[in-house]
Amino acid sequence: MRLLFCFPRTPPLSMSLFSLLGAVEIGLIFSLVALGVFISFRLLRFPDLTVDGSFPLGGAVCAILISSGTNPYVATAAAAAAGAVAGLATGWLNVRLKIMDLLASILMMIALYSINLRIMGGPNVPLINDDTLFTLLQPPGLEDYWSRPLLLLVIVVAAKLAMDWFFSTERGLAIRATGSNARMARAQGINTGAMVLLGMAVSNALVALAGALFAQTQGGSDISMGIGTIVIGLAAVIVGESILPSRKLVLATLAVIIGAIVYRFFIALALNSDFIGLKAQDLNLVTAVLVTIALVIPQLKRKLAARR
Numbered sequence: 001m002r003l004l005f006c007f008p009r010t011p012p013l014s015m016s017l018f019s020l021l022g023a024v025e026i027g028l029i030f031s032l033v034a035l036g037v038f039i040s041f042r043l044l045r046f047p048d049l050t051v052d053g054s055f056p057l058g059g060a061v062c063a064i065l066i067s068s069g070t071n072p073y074v075a076t077a078a079a080a081a082a083g084a085v086a087g088l089a090t091g092w093l094n095v096r097l098k099i100m101d102l103l104a105s106i107l108m109m110i111a112l113y114s115i116n117l118r119i120m121g122g123p124n125v126p127l128i129n130d131d132t133l134f135t136l137l138q139p140p141g142l143e144d145y146w147s148r149p150l151l152l153l154v155i156v157v158a159a160k161l162a163m164d165w166f167f168s169t170e171r172g173l174a175i176r177a178t179g180s181n182a183r184m185a186r187a188q189g190i191n192t193g194a195m196v197l198l199g200m201a202v203s204n205a206l207v208a209l210a211g212a213l214f215a216q217t218q219g220g221s222d223i224s225m226g227i228g229t230i231v232i233g234l235a236a237v238i239v240g241e242s243i244l245p246s247r248k249l250v251l252a253t254l255a256v257i258i259g260a261i262v263y264r265f266f267i268a269l270a271l272n273s274d275f276i277g278l279k280a281q282d283l284n285l286v287t288a289v290l291v292t293i294a295l296v297i298p299q300l301k302r303k304l305a306a307r308r
Helices: 017-043 051-067 072-095 101-120 144-166 170-180 182-187 192-218 229-243 249-271 280-307
Strands: 124-126 220-222
Touching: 017 051, 017 144, 017 170, 017 192, 017 229, 017 249, 051 072, 051 101, 051 124, 051 192, 051 220, 051 229, 072 101, 072 192, 144 192, 144 249, 170 182, 170 192, 182 192, 192 220, 229 249, 229 280, 249 280
Parallel strands: none
Antiparallel strands: 124 220
16 A cells, blocks of 8 residues: 555646645645755755655654554654664764765665564554544644644744754754864864764654654555655755745745745646646656756756856
8 A cells, every 4th residue: 555645636727725735734744854854965964865764764653653552642752763763873874884975874775664664564554543643633623634734834833943943052053063064173173973973863853753744644654655755855955945045044944844835835736737637646757847947947047147
């Protein structure tokens, strides 16, 4: 069973309210992924492909715990902790064993595929009749397609504010200094290896948290739900930086969240436009096209600015 968010067919260039809220819901979940990717790629300058494994890891841990009777709050927290461990493992391969950063993340991503299968005991774990965060916190009289985006918005805002605060502390500034210039950071007495480990742990904890929330909104966890997660995260970061370019961290994290929502909105619009003729199986194609456009637009802006 493969868990995908499918949008109903609607008239050309139009979206039903259900589809619109669904796009916002998934966009908010992947904004947590984008925040994690922002930490690794932008702040640490660490090309981390562990994301494709830590996202389903969060879903797997959360789903198996909830299905076995664990409180959803505890299960969600355990999923985030599992993601932090995965990030630490990737950082350890790079810092302690001196394996190239990209290769270390690829090795961890491959290992997590088998680990996730072990955790779930199979390719998927359903959560159809189990209580989740969203069923426990759903206000009476409010439909779930309204309550889920609202609850996710609260979680994302809390994560953004916590991230803004952490990276303005001495430890957070040390992580940013490590990513900007590791040699200079070491000259200032910063343990750059420890900062890489900490940054990778925080990054993948956010991604695993997103995976746990995704599993709870989609009714279960699936081994294939992490495919292309890193591409979606990078797309959200790039789109957000194009919409709201800024060097200030507070605005940069806001841009990443906006980018994730806008990205999912365009995905939903493309899949709901009859005249284009796209279907759910074209999701990866649409993703590749949108990422390509997002990468090309900044280059075109620079060329136009140079001509002027």
